[in-house]
Amino acid sequence: MHSIIKASIAALATTATLATGASAASHALSGDLKIFLDTSNPAPRATMEAMIAEFQGMHPELNIETTVIDREAYKTQIRNFLTAGAPDVATWYAANRMTPYVKAGLFEDVSDLWAEPEIADNLASTKGAMTIDGKQWGVPYTYYQWGVYYRKDIYEELGIGEPANWEEMLSNCEKMVASGRACYTIGTKFLWTAGGWFDYINMRTNGFDFHMALGRGEVKWTDDRVRATFANWRKLIDMGGFVANHQTYSWQEALPFMVNGEAGAYLMGNFAVAPLREAGLSDDQLDFHQFPPINPDVALAEDAPTDTFHIPANAANKDNARAFLRFVVSAGVQTTINNGENLGQLPVNATASVDDDKFLNEGFTMLSSNSPGGVAQFFDRDYPAEMASEAMQGFQEFMVLPDNLDDILNRLDKVQERVYK
Numbered sequence: 001m002h003s004i005i006k007a008s009i010a011a012l013a014t015t016a017t018l019a020t021g022a023s024a025a026s027h028a029l030s031g032d033l034k035i036f037l038d039t040s041n042p043a044p045r046a047t048m049e050a051m052i053a054e055f056q057g058m059h060p061e062l063n064i065e066t067t068v069i070d071r072e073a074y075k076t077q078i079r080n081f082l083t084a085g086a087p088d089v090a091t092w093y094a095a096n097r098m099t100p101y102v103k104a105g106l107f108e109d110v111s112d113l114w115a116e117p118e119i120a121d122n123l124a125s126t127k128g129a130m131t132i133d134g135k136q137w138g139v140p141y142t143y144y145q146w147g148v149y150y151r152k153d154i155y156e157e158l159g160i161g162e163p164a165n166w167e168e169m170l171s172n173c174e175k176m177v178a179s180g181r182a183c184y185t186i187g188t189k190f191l192w193t194a195g196g197w198f199d200y201i202n203m204r205t206n207g208f209d210f211h212m213a214l215g216r217g218e219v220k221w222t223d224d225r226v227r228a229t230f231a232n233w234r235k236l237i238d239m240g241g242f243v244a245n246h247q248t249y250s251w252q253e254a255l256p257f258m259v260n261g262e263a264g265a266y267l268m269g270n271f272a273v274a275p276l277r278e279a280g281l282s283d284d285q286l287d288f289h290q291f292p293p294i295n296p297d298v299a300l301a302e303d304a305p306t307d308t309f310h311i312p313a314n315a316a317n318k319d320n321a322r323a324f325l326r327f328v329v330s331a332g333v334q335t336t337i338n339n340g341e342n343l344g345q346l347p348v349n350a351t352a353s354v355d356d357d358k359f360l361n362e363g364f365t366m367l368s369s370n371s372p373g374g375v376a377q378f379f380d381r382d383y384p385a386e387m388a389s390e391a392m393q394g395f396q397e398f399m400v401l402p403d404n405l406d407d408i409l410n411r412l413d414k415v416q417e418r419v420y421k
Contacts, residue, residue: 030061033320034087037066038074047342055327062320082106086312088321094129094306095377096215096384098137101310107137108311108318113325122349123329125367128208128374129306138310139325140348142338143375145363146196146303149272150265151258152287154181162289166204166232169292173241176264183241185263187249194395195379195388196267199303202229204294208301208374215383217420221391221412227405232294234402247396255279267291269305270345273359288362290370301373302366305381306348390415 039048045068056064067087069077078092082101092098101107113119114127114136126140155161155172158179163169173183188194203211206225213219214226236242243249243257252275257263259279266272276286293300309328311321327333334347340355347354350368354360367375380388394408 028061029059029320029323031063031320032317033062033064033089033324034315034317035064035066035324036074036081036087036090037068038071038091040068040070040074044343047337050342051328051333051337054333055324058327059323079104079106082312082314084314086314086316088311088315088317089324090310090312092138092308092310093377093381094126094138094140094308096382097377098308098310099132102132102137106313108313108315108321109135110138110311110322110325111135113139113322116326119326119329122331122351125350125371126304126306126348126375129304129377130308138308139329140306140308141328141334142343142345143304143306143348143367144270144345145367146200146267146269146378147363147366148265148267148289148291149258149276149359150287150289151261151281151285153285154261154264155287162287163292165292165296166294170235170239172264173236173239177240181261182243182257182263183236183239183265185243185254185257185266186246187251187254188246188396188399189248189250189253191389191392191396192378192380193251193254193268194399195392196269196303197233197399198229198391198395199376199379199382200267200291201233201294202226203301203373203376204291204298205229205232206295207298208376211301211376212382215387217387217416221409221416226409230398230402230405230409233398234405237399237402242399247400269303270359270363283358288359290366299373300371302371302375303378304346304367304371304375305378306375384419387412387415387419 035052037048039045049066052064052066056062078090081087082090083106098107119139123140126143127136130136130138130140158175160172160175163172176183186193199211205228210219210225219226243254243263246254251268254266255272255275258266259276259281290300309325311318311325315321329349331349331351334349334352337343338345338347340357346360346364346367354364376382379392383391391412394412397404398408
């Protein structure tokens with residue numbers, strides 16, 4: 001079901017004014033601008049509508065038409081509307097999720113925007129996620145961090161701190177297990193959570209570029225470098241580092257192990273903070289750290305799922321669309337749309353401001369300053385759907401039956417041959 005909104009100056013009366021970047025308003029625009037959004041949930045929808053109304057106010061001669069489509073319906077309709085009757089701007093996702101539309105020639109190359117200092121300097125951490133074949137195909141507008149959320153009070157009780165490297169992470173885990181706890185809670189019932197562990201251990205062992213090459217089918221799963229990733233992972237498995245029977249729990253059902261003090265930490269996205277707080281953990285008990293280095297020669301990369309805007313190749317008003325993309329990523333707009341009253345996530349512009357929330361602040365610092373290796377989108381976004389599904393089943397099996405590794409990797413090689421043929 002679609003709903004169509006005509007953004008107008010009058011709409012500004014009911015929306016909070018956004019602090020905009022000066023470069024976004026360098027000259028008045030006229031003509032048309034047609035925007036398709038998948039932000040159908042109430043809070044993101046209101047945020048996007050307010051942002052578009054602000055842009056309309058800056059360009060009163062511009063005729064803006066916004067269409068909001070239910071997120072699940074959008075996924076099935078996007079190829080059709082990019083092919084015929086394309087809007088000028090459309091929301092989507094970064095990295096592998098945009099690859100089919102790039103390869104089909106349906107997204108505009110916007111490398112010219114990324115050559116502008118305002119974007120090149122301030123959005124550097126997300127450039128890799130927007131790049132295919134050396135060109136950029138859109139801009140990000142929000143993302144959130146993954147990392148290790150941990151029980152600070154339990155760490156202090158055991159005399160351990162945030163690990164600076166893999167050896168310290170393993171040493172911490174030994175002490176945690178000796179105290180009768182699991183090091184990490186996890187629920188792999190729905191498979192994707194194990195993908196986060198593979199992402200981090202593989203990117204820390206072999207680097208971001210290798211991780212993406214594997215995702216493109218350019219490296220075999222039986223490659224010795226992939227085996228090295230699983231060998232590192234197995235060190236945690238063999239010492240009893242994960243909660244038992246995790247294959248029977250969802251990610252939410254794994255939260256109580258951390259809340260009750262039966263596990264010391266959780267590798268998860270920032271969306272886990274709210275339920276942990278709601279379950280009674282205070283910010284004095286709960287803290288966050290970046291997944292530590294394994295191979296010191298590998299630059300640190302992070303999982304940070306990123307939502308994006310694109311210009312369809314068949315768009316009729318590409319100059320207006322480029323002006324809108326510049327506006328979206330400007331520091332003031334980024335500060336406002338990502339604050340706690342709106343999206344409640346992280347701005348992609350490194351000069352934007354972040355809400356006074358300790359986890360958002362730590363995540364922003366990590367992604368803006370301490371992730372030189374790049375930003376991955378998460379396993380099931382970076383790898384083709386069938387490959388991701390089969391591999392995540394393999395990850396869960398490995399965590400339960402690590403001796404099955406050879407069978408798992410041989411099986412994944414066969415899946416890879418079929419998927420990438």
